[in-house]
Every structure is written in C-alpha cells, then in structure tokens.
Amino acid sequence: MEEIKLMKGNEAFAEAVIREGVDAYFGYPITPQSEVIEYLMLEEPYKRTGMVVLQAESEIGAIHMVYGAAGAGKKAVTSSSSPGISLKQEGISYMAGSELPCVMLNVVRGGPGLGTIQPSQADYFQTVKGGGHGDYKLIVLAPASVQEMADFVEDGFKMAFKYRTPVMLLSDGLIGQMMEKVQLKPQKARLSNEEIREKYGSWATIGHKPEERTIITSLELKSERQEKHNHKLQAKYREIEKKEVRLEKFNCENADYLLVAYGSSARICQKTIQLGKEKGINIGLIRPITLWPFPSDEINKAADKVKGVLSVELSAGQMVDDVRLAVNGKVPVEHYGRFGGMIHSPDEVLEALEKNFIK
Amino acid sequence: MTEEIIIAGFGGQGVLSMGKILAYSGIMQDQEVSWMPSYGPEMRGGTANVTVILSDEKISSPVLRNFDTAIVLNQPSMNKFEETVKPGGILLYDPNGILHPPTRKDIRIYKIEGALEASRMKSSKTFNMIVLGAYLKINPVVKMENVLKGLKKSLPERHHHLIPLNEEAIKVGLEKVEKVS
Structure with missing residues (x-):
C-alpha cells in the first residue's frame, strides 16, 4: 500500500507522470500550472527512470517535441494553461491527423487572451469541439480531485495507445492548486526500445529496414486518400x-x-445537493468524466424523470450546448456559471436552480 | 464531523503553511482534508487566504461561502470574512493592525496577540504557530500529537530543528488566547 500524501493537483499529476514510466515531458511554465514542471525539475526523474524533462523554448516547441517522441513510440507528456494550450493547437491537430498517442494537461485559467490566472472552465469548446483545424476529436478526461489528477495519467495513456490518439486532461486552476490526500501507484518501468519495437513497430519510426519503413505524417495531397484517412x-x-x-x-x-x-x-x-436537501429540494447530479465522448445517453435518460436541467460550469455557457443536444427538448435546460476567474459557491448554484425552475 | 475553516491575512504571515499543517494534522488522524489557496498576486505580497476543510466524510466542495471558523490576521480580511462566519461559529483574530474590531453578536469571538507574542519570542516566524495554538485551544479539531506529526510531515527535513520552537509557539497560543464575546 502506497503512502498517503498531501499534494497539489499539479504535483500529483507530475509524480503520476514519472510513475507511469513516461519517457519524456516537454513543457513551458505558466500559472496556474507551473508546479508541474517545477516538481519534475526538482524530482529529477532522469535520475530515477531516465525520463527526459525539458523546458522548451515555447509551447509550440514543446508540443512538436511531443510529436517527435510519440512518433518514435515513446510515452510523451506536455502541460500548460489556457493561453499556452492555444499555442499548442497546431501541433495537437497534427498529432490527431498523424494518429499519435500522448497525454496533455490543461490547467485552465480565465480568458480570453491572457485573461487572469484564476480558475475557469471556459476552454471546453476549444478542447471538445476542435481547437485546432480539421475533423478530429480528442479524448477528454476531466479530473475533479487531486487523486484523479494522478489516476487519469494512467487511464489517459491506456486510451491514447489503444486508439493512437491524443488525450487531454481538462483541469483548472482550482484542482491544480488545491491540496488533497492522494495515493499514488507504484513505479512502472519505461519500455525498452525492444519492447517498443514489438508493441508499436508497425507504425512507430524506430529505425526500420528501408523495405519496412514507417512514415508518420498528417500530409496527404491526394484528396481521395485524405478522405479515406478521414473515414x-x-x-x-x-x-x-x-x-x-x-x-x-x-x-x-x-x-x-x-x-x-x-x-x-x-x-x-455535490455540496449544492446537500444544501438543497436542507431546504427540501431534491437535486441530482451527473458528472461527465469524459467530456468527449460525452455521456449524452445517460443525460437523456435522466431528463425523463426531472422538471429541469441546470448545466453548471465556470464559463459563460459552453457544455450547456451538449447538454441541450442530449436532453433534446424533453425539459428546459439552463446554464449557470461565474467566469473570468470567479468561482461560484454551492449556495449560488442552488439560488440559480431555484430562480430558473422553482420561483 | 466536518470543520470548514478560512485563514486570511497578508502574504508572508504564514497563512498558507498554517493551513497546510492543519491539513496534514487531519491526515494524521485519518480524516479527509482539502486545502484551497487563493493564489496569484496574493502570493506576491498582498492578501492571502486559504480554505481548509477537515472531515470524517468525503469532502464535496472545496469552495465555500460560509465557514465554521474564520482566522483573521489583518483588516482587509476582517472586512471580507467577518460576515462569512456561520451563526454560532468562531472568529479568531490578532488585534495587531485591526482598526475596526468585529461587531457581530451571533458568533463566538476570540483574540490572540500573535504578533506581540512572536516578538516576545524573538522570532516573527513563530507567529502562525501561535495563532494555530490559539485556535486549537478554542476548538481542538486535531489532537496535539497529530499536529506535531503534521509539522514533521509538512516541514522540509532541513527545517526539522525548528520543530521544538514551533511546539513552544503553539503552547504560547494555547495559553494566551482570550475570549472577547
């Protein structure tokens, strides 16, 4: 049984990255996410497992280093906060197009632009609806605790390699900066080059013979072939x-x-549910853990039994679009959320629910 | 049992580390804990606050509007947090620099001369532990043995020689806290 530690979400993510047997982390500091690279530099995982930790010249440099490492069948990670993730979008689209696995973390802050360093959930559209160009999707996991900041590293890599696709952990300044109890998994070994050849040799660029060579690219000028690739x-x-x-x-x-x-x-x-009970209001909550794929069917089913649905996010209303599509007009769907770095309290959510559906 | 606490003051007063020691002490007695700081410009010398929750159950929201206890260490924090204490809750403050003392009648108000006692101990760094001691006298949410274990966990090893001084500071806080109303 591993020891229980008190850690910030960002630190738990960084430690989990080391323990996952990741080969390389490439990043660039930005609040409220800088503890990730700070922690990695202090822990010196290059001494523990041989893992590379590199501060790139920019976010754009970092994501393309991830592209290179992933192309060679390595487990690579990058992290940033909103403005930095915007810079990475070109590389993310290329990775989706080239079918490369990786795990990325966005510790979202308030925008638009440089915005504020306080927590926000206003990068939902960017993450779930595209962000970069072209018809692609990211698998998006949304951690709600420090424990999940650690656990989703392993979950993310499983899916990233299973489907050869980039995975984004969509967190925010609150989960990144808060400390909670966390229990970490034991250290996994990094894969050897032989193991990578065996597992991923069919696609990874690992020094094949000329007749067996693999090419990692997102470029295909023949439209018929590009359509086929898109299918x-x-x-x-x-x-x-x-x-x-x-x-x-x-x-x-x-x-x-x-x-x-x-x-x-x-x-x-979750606290709003409790406050509702004290006032005799019976409230349920569905928490999507994957934002894409979105739990539309479950939300649609749950809508049969309720009088109204309130989508709550730290934004001007983004996920609410997907909730409305899921509910498909069965009952009214409204949005509530503070934004620009402000955080709604459980009481404010309850007041919004009462205002929309009860009063 | 769930205890929802806000600790607020200036950056540099040890607000965040006091919260961290409290959180670690909670872990030492198998409680669930959360520590949610106000980060950012506050860390660069302005006001700083941290919400600490200790609970026997899984903690839902780390963000709260009202608190069982507010520990207030400067006037801006008094202005902001006096009204957030739940009726019957606790407000503990250091009168140093407080121009407008709290006025609520429906809460329990205590004071601790933390800055004064720290200067008597000739170590300004003991300030936050004096205040922690005062709080633990009013509301022993964590056992003293667990606080000492928590101190050990939250201080880097190179600072472990300071543990006896911190322990002494906690004792000063336990002795010097006064009920105001």
Whole structure:
C-alpha cells in the first residue's frame, strides 16, 4: 500500500507522470500550472527512470517535441494553461491527423487572451469541439480531485495507445492548486526500445529496414486518400464514443432537478445537493468524466424523470450546448456559471436552480 | 464531523503553511482534508487566504461561502470574512493592525496577540504557530500529537530543528488566547 500524501493537483499529476514510466515531458511554465514542471525539475526523474524533462523554448516547441517522441513510440507528456494550450493547437491537430498517442494537461485559467490566472472552465469548446483545424476529436478526461489528477495519467495513456490518439486532461486552476490526500501507484518501468519495437513497430519510426519503413505524417495531397484517412479517423471516433464514455452520478434516483457539471464545478455541485436537501429540494447530479465522448445517453435518460436541467460550469455557457443536444427538448435546460476567474459557491448554484425552475 | 475553516491575512504571515499543517494534522488522524489557496498576486505580497476543510466524510466542495471558523490576521480580511462566519461559529483574530474590531453578536469571538507574542519570542516566524495554538485551544479539531506529526510531515527535513520552537509557539497560543464575546 502506497503512502498517503498531501499534494497539489499539479504535483500529483507530475509524480503520476514519472510513475507511469513516461519517457519524456516537454513543457513551458505558466500559472496556474507551473508546479508541474517545477516538481519534475526538482524530482529529477532522469535520475530515477531516465525520463527526459525539458523546458522548451515555447509551447509550440514543446508540443512538436511531443510529436517527435510519440512518433518514435515513446510515452510523451506536455502541460500548460489556457493561453499556452492555444499555442499548442497546431501541433495537437497534427498529432490527431498523424494518429499519435500522448497525454496533455490543461490547467485552465480565465480568458480570453491572457485573461487572469484564476480558475475557469471556459476552454471546453476549444478542447471538445476542435481547437485546432480539421475533423478530429480528442479524448477528454476531466479530473475533479487531486487523486484523479494522478489516476487519469494512467487511464489517459491506456486510451491514447489503444486508439493512437491524443488525450487531454481538462483541469483548472482550482484542482491544480488545491491540496488533497492522494495515493499514488507504484513505479512502472519505461519500455525498452525492444519492447517498443514489438508493441508499436508497425507504425512507430524506430529505425526500420528501408523495405519496412514507417512514415508518420498528417500530409496527404491526394484528396481521395485524405478522405479515406478521414473515414478511418471517424470510424475510430465512433468506436471511442461507443466504448469509452465515463460518468459519475450523484443522488439521481428520484431527483426533481438535475445538475450537469464536470471537474471543479462537479465538486461544488455535490455540496449544492446537500444544501438543497436542507431546504427540501431534491437535486441530482451527473458528472461527465469524459467530456468527449460525452455521456449524452445517460443525460437523456435522466431528463425523463426531472422538471429541469441546470448545466453548471465556470464559463459563460459552453457544455450547456451538449447538454441541450442530449436532453433534446424533453425539459428546459439552463446554464449557470461565474467566469473570468470567479468561482461560484454551492449556495449560488442552488439560488440559480431555484430562480430558473422553482420561483 | 466536518470543520470548514478560512485563514486570511497578508502574504508572508504564514497563512498558507498554517493551513497546510492543519491539513496534514487531519491526515494524521485519518480524516479527509482539502486545502484551497487563493493564489496569484496574493502570493506576491498582498492578501492571502486559504480554505481548509477537515472531515470524517468525503469532502464535496472545496469552495465555500460560509465557514465554521474564520482566522483573521489583518483588516482587509476582517472586512471580507467577518460576515462569512456561520451563526454560532468562531472568529479568531490578532488585534495587531485591526482598526475596526468585529461587531457581530451571533458568533463566538476570540483574540490572540500573535504578533506581540512572536516578538516576545524573538522570532516573527513563530507567529502562525501561535495563532494555530490559539485556535486549537478554542476548538481542538486535531489532537496535539497529530499536529506535531503534521509539522514533521509538512516541514522540509532541513527545517526539522525548528520543530521544538514551533511546539513552544503553539503552547504560547494555547495559553494566551482570550475570549472577547
């Protein structure tokens, strides 16, 4: 049994990256995410496992280093916060197009532009709807605790390699900066070059003989072939939608109203359920753990039993679009959220629910 | 049992580390804990605050509007947090630099001359532990043995020689806290 530690979300992520047997981390500091690279530099994993930790010249440099490492079948990680993730979008689209696995972390801060360094969930559209160019999807995991900041590293890599696709952990300044108890997994060994050849040799660029060579590219000038490649990507995305949806439900049996919230807002909404009970209001909560694929079916089913659905996020209303599509007009769906770095309290969520559906 | 605490003061007063020691002490007695700082410009010398929750159950929201206890260490924090204490809750403050003392009648108010006692101990760094001691006298949410274990866990090893001084500071806080109303 591993020791229980008190860690910040960012630190737990960094330690989990080392223990996952990751080959390389490439990043660039930005608040509220800088503890990731600070922790890695202090821990010196290059001494523990041989893992590379490198501060790139920029976020754009970092994501393309991830592209290079992933192309060679290595486990590579990058992390940043909102403005830095915007810079990475070109490389992310290239990785999706080239079918390269990686795990990325966005510790979201308030925007737009440089915005503020306080927590926000306003990068939902960027992460779930594209961000970069072209028809692609990222698998998006939304941690709601320090423990999940660690656990989702392993989960993310499993899916990233299974589907050969980039995975994003969409966190925020609150989960990144807060400290909670965390229990870490034991150290995994990094794969040897022989193991990489065996597992990923069919696609990775690892020094093949000329007749067996593999090419990692997102470029295909013949449109017929590019369409075919796109069909392949879309078939993969349909499979992910079928198999990888994850969610958590709270108090959904016999609830009269339903909250839908992810990450830090899902934590806040759990307290709202309790405050509602004290006032005789029966509230349920669906917490999407994967934002893509989105738990549309479960939300649609839950909508049958309630009078209204409130989508709660630290934004002006982004996920609410997906909630509305899921509910498909069965009951009213409204949005509530503070934004620009402000955080709603559990009481404010309850007041919003009452205002929208009860008063 | 769940105890929801806000600790607020200036950056440099040891607000965040006091919260961290409290959180670690909670872990030492198998409680769930959360420590949520206000980070950013505050870390560069302005006001700083941290929300600490200790609970026997899984903690839901780390973000709260009202608190069981507010530990207030400067006037801006008094202005902001006096009103957030739940009725019947605790407000503990250091009168040093407080121009407008708290006025609420529906909460329990205590004071600790933390800055004064720290200067008597000839170590300004003991300030936060004096205040922690005062809080633990009013509300022994964590056992003293667990606080000492928590101190050991949260201080880097190179500072472990300071543990006896911190322990002494906690004792000063336990003795010197006064009930105001």
